[in-house]
Amino acid sequence: MISKIAVIGFGNIAKAIITPLFDKNLLNPKDVYCLVNTKKSLENIRKSYKYDINIFQSNSKGSEIIWDCKVKLLSVKPQQLKNIIELDNNNDNLLVSILAGVSLEKLIKRFPNHKCIRVVTNIPITIGKGLTGISWGDEITEDQKKLIRRLFENSSKIYEFPEDLLDIFLALTSSGPAIIALIIEALSDGGLSGGLQKKLSEELVMEMLLGTVNLIRETNLTTAELKNMVTSPGGTTISALRVLENRGLRSALIEAVVSASNRSKEFR
Ligand SMILES: NC(=O)c1ccc[n+]([C@@H]2O[C@H](COP(=O)([O-])OP(=O)(O)OC[C@H]3O[C@@H](n4cnc5c(N)ncnc54)[C@H](OP(=O)(O)O)[C@@H]3O)[C@@H](O)[C@H]2O)c1
Known part of the structure; x- marks a missing residue:
């Protein structure tokens, strides 16, 4: 007690x-x-x-x-x-x-x-x-x-x-939920654009996120291995990834975390 x-x-x-x-x-x-x-x-x-x-x-x-x-x-x-x-x-x-x-x-x-x-x-x-x-x-x-x-x-x-x-730590874990919420929202909008109802689209995105995290955890796959598993030559996934690389998503996420951390240092 x-x-x-x-x-x-x-x-x-x-x-x-x-x-x-x-x-x-x-x-x-x-x-x-x-x-x-x-x-x-x-x-x-x-x-x-x-x-x-x-x-x-x-x-x-x-x-x-x-x-x-x-x-x-x-x-x-x-x-x-x-x-x-x-x-x-x-x-x-x-x-x-x-x-x-x-x-x-x-x-x-x-x-x-x-x-x-x-x-x-x-x-x-x-x-x-x-x-x-x-x-x-x-x-x-x-x-x-x-x-x-x-x-x-x-x-x-x-x-x-x-x-x-x-x-x-704060940048990743405290700002992280807002970053993930934004990603969920954007992916759901992608589903909406393809004709899915908003609510269903959001549910699919969240189930997909949970399933992906659990798969990585349970199989000990590296993120690179998982990416390769679902990316076939000339297929849909490489087409999606190409757009993201082109628009700088990876760099944007890295910079977002670094920026949140720098901002936290300014508050000290
Ligand atoms: N929200 C988040 O996502 C999050 C996550 C992690 C950490 N934090 C940190 O957690 C802290 C609290 O956040 P919170 O979201 O729980 O805030 P909150 O719900 O607004 O709670 C703040 C509490 O402080 C009381 N308070 C304000 N001035 C006071 C005073 N002079 N004397 C005594 N009590 C006073 C408020 O009372 P009244 O209701 O009467 O004003 C309220 O009970 C923040 O410093 C934040 O940085 C927040």
Whole structure:
């Protein structure tokens, strides 16, 4: 069982991380102290969240209690960070930030009385299929690492990186879903152009994507081998691939990932 934890910003991603821990009895809702910004969110969560957690509006009477927790999950939007004032002077407490693009250096400046950990996760975490990259700050003990891994392992697969690789991890895994959504949309439009109904076309594209990923995984084929398997001389597939090479799809995708990573570095 994980003991008392504070959640600063109980929005979509925080709920996706915390709720599976309640579902699996790994965390007691009574041990969770959450902070939100608005009265509206506070009331919504009280009314419709399926677990009875301790929840406070930021700066309200009694809300300082969240700073007593040894572990804090920081999950406000990056632009809201300036409003969070540290009220803790126990130097062994942990602050785990999931804020995109906010570096450990910035976190340590803002929360000098905490040991900081930077986490990057992605939107599929909301269905328990996230990818989470963790960069440990200084002086985090092995027991503390175990505890933090337990927070994320029920909703995502965990990868641990030095911080300078978190930008490219973010580019691939956090921007990736938007890139894939765009590809699904474009391929579906291709089906639509050929006379398929939009919904059917989209379903075919998604089933094809899932089948292809599973085939590569289950057979250990390389991507080049799979490509060769379905590309016959003078056939339809080489005709399609020729168009994509001509229009620079491969280079566009590489540059898209590099660009997202560079943008993430600019936020640091
Ligand atoms: N969305 C994604 O795809 C994604 C993926 C990975 C990581 N992230 C990261 O996850 C973080 C949270 O994103 P989200 O999508 O969960 O955002 P969200 O749903 O908007 O949640 C933000 C939460 O922070 C609260 N908050 C705002 N200002 C506060 C303050 N001064 N004190 C206390 N609480 C405050 C908000 O309360 P109110 O509702 O009252 O305003 C809300 O509960 C972001 O930093 C983002 O970079 C997002």
